[in-house]
Amino acid sequence: MIDYSVFPEAPGCYLYMDDAGRVIYVGKAKNLKRRVSSYFTRGGHDPKTERLVESIRSADYIVTGTETEALILENTLIKRHRPRYNIDLKDSRSYAYIHLTEGPYPRIGIARQARGKGEYFGPFVSAKERDYVLNVVKKTFGLRSCRRMPKRPCLRHHIGTCTAPCIGAIDEAGYRERIDRARSVLRGRTGDLIASLRADMQRASDDLEYERALELRDEIAAVEHLAARQRMVRRTDHDEDIIASMVKDGTVYLMLFAVIKGTLTDKQEYVFPESEGYFEEFLVQYYGERTPPKEVILAEAIDPALEAYLGERRGSRVTVTVPQRGDKKKLLDLAIKNIEITFFGDHLKLQALGRALHLPEPPNVIECFDISHLSGTAMVGSMVQFRGGRPDRQNYRRFRIRDVEGIDDFAAIAEVVRRRYTRLKEEGGEFPDLIIIDGGKGQLGAAMAELKRLDTRIPIISIAKREEEIFVPGFPHPIPIGRDEKASLFVQEIRNEAHRFAITYNRLLRKKAMIQ
Numbered sequence: 001m002i003d004y005s006v007f008p009e010a011p012g013c014y015l016y017m018d019d020a021g022r023v024i025y026v027g028k029a030k031n032l033k034r035r036v037s038s039y040f041t042r043g044g045h046d047p048k049t050e051r052l053v054e055s056i057r058s059a060d061y062i063v064t065g066t067e068t069e070a071l072i073l074e075n076t077l078i079k080r081h082r083p084r085y086n087i088d089l090k091d092s093r094s095y096a097y098i099h100l101t102e103g104p105y106p107r108i109g110i111a112r113q114a115r116g117k118g119e120y121f122g123p124f125v126s127a128k129e130r131d132y133v134l135n136v137v138k139k140t141f142g143l144r145s146c147r148r149m150p151k152r153p154c155l156r157h158h159i160g161t162c163t164a165p166c167i168g169a170i171d172e173a174g175y176r177e178r179i180d181r182a183r184s185v186l187r188g189r190t191g192d193l194i195a196s197l198r199a200d201m202q203r204a205s206d207d208l209e210y211e212r213a214l215e216l217r218d219e220i221a222a223v224e225h226l227a228a229r230q231r232m233v234r235r236t237d238h239d240e241d242i243i244a245s246m247v248k249d250g251t252v253y254l255m256l257f258a259v260i261k262g263t264l265t266d267k268q269e270y271v272f273p274e275s276e277g278y279f280e281e282f283l284v285q286y287y288g289e290r291t292p293p294k295e296v297i298l299a300e301a302i303d304p305a306l307e308a309y310l311g312e313r314r315g316s317r318v319t320v321t322v323p324q325r326g327d328k329k330k331l332l333d334l335a336i337k338n339i340e341i342t343f344f345g346d347h348l349k350l351q352a353l354g355r356a357l358h359l360p361e362p363p364n365v366i367e368c369f370d371i372s373h374l375s376g377t378a379m380v381g382s383m384v385q386f387r388g389g390r391p392d393r394q395n396y397r398r399f400r401i402r403d404v405e406g407i408d409d410f411a412a413i414a415e416v417v418r419r420r421y422t423r424l425k426e427e428g429g430e431f432p433d434l435i436i437i438d439g440g441k442g443q444l445g446a447a448m449a450e451l452k453r454l455d456t457r458i459p460i461i462s463i464a465k466r467e468e469e470i471f472v473p474g475f476p477h478p479i480p481i482g483r484d485e486k487a488s489l490f491v492q493e494i495r496n497e498a499h500r501f502a503i504t505y506n507r508l509l510r511k512k513a514m515i516q
Contacts, residue, residue: 002059004040005391007033008341009493011070012063013077016085019057023081028074030067033493041500052085062267063338065330080266097121098134098186104172105165106179108143110134121186137185140219141178142170181219194220238294242328243283244335245299246343250274253343254282255335258293267335269342280306287313295319297328299336346389349490353434356479356487357472359459363434364388367420368494369447370438371401371412372502379404380509381416382502385432386494398505410446413437418450425454437462438495441471448473463495 016025029035097120099111142163149166156162163170184193201216242257254270310318323329354362366386373379381399444462469478
């Protein structure tokens, strides 16, 4: 079984490999850690998934900015690796174009090849993505898709997705304005268009044209959503490499993204000692063994002689780009984000939590307690330990509640805290740097009272499930940490693991009782 604790709680794609290093499955996830762990902690898989799990020997991941980007990347990786356990996504419609015809009322449609009059946008690597873009643009701007203009409006006009130039429902100037907006979206120039649409919406609202303002609001929402999907599917006619690096404590951490025809397809990681000129030395060695792409995107400029060397290796000019904004800068930032999560994610989480709680040092050892029961029966407690930001399963503990009858979570928390730290004190064991209690102010107060009785000083907090509010002793209100901030997400991660461990033990006891 792979160590899924190293996976981040972030959106992205995961890749499973067999003992020969072949990619056998590619999947996407809103939360990589939660999704990957489900393969190994849950039962009841179908036969195909069971065979997949038995074949997994290693795993990798690529973090993306959004779940939508993960969806697009998944499709690209499947087409690249053809994994054995993914469904076959071969599609004869791939690499087609979106076509805007000429004339006073251009139509929008699909073209297999960029031949003939009109404008062509693409090619699209993914047929699914192409169809999505086509449908959004067609519906958002009400463009005609009929090959011949009919004499009466079709169903699309009646359901509000076509402006019906066939019956003169829109004049040529108004239709041309919509074509211009669609052209901007298809070229990826959504920023200026969104700003223009917002200004038009405000003017329509000021003029009390509320119906028009609502139409523009819907257009803005559609364009913004489309821009998010297009972020990782840029239309270019050449391949690119995006290379980013970070240096920490004399070690270089480097990430390389391969972009094929505008689509992120793969990543490679390198770790090596820092030395003078390490980056240029890496480029020489890396491209000494392979042909450079037409463009290399870096965070800093390199020596012109090295740029000439890349051109010699390729046999034609290689462009070295240092982007300051735009899609290429976003991909460079994404590479840096992957470095941070892959190599420094645990350290960053600990630092964020230490700062949020105003601790003198980041809490290296954290213990979290939870209570689980079913209407007061089979009441159990769990304690999980995180060390260095990762689960330390050898130090997990579970407790059968002995001294509590009925439903009393406060007393149950008090019991497991008392038993845990009484034993540590008697055995001279290592105390944690932070204690987390699953619950609100009541559970926190019960645990704090036990620590005082034991004359033990350990920083302690609690987290309430509904709003993910974090409480500290002595304050009646939760501390001001947003539920989506790094520190809060880390606390939620630890609490969720304690909750999972407690439920597993509770189910085990109930199963034993049923058998008896």
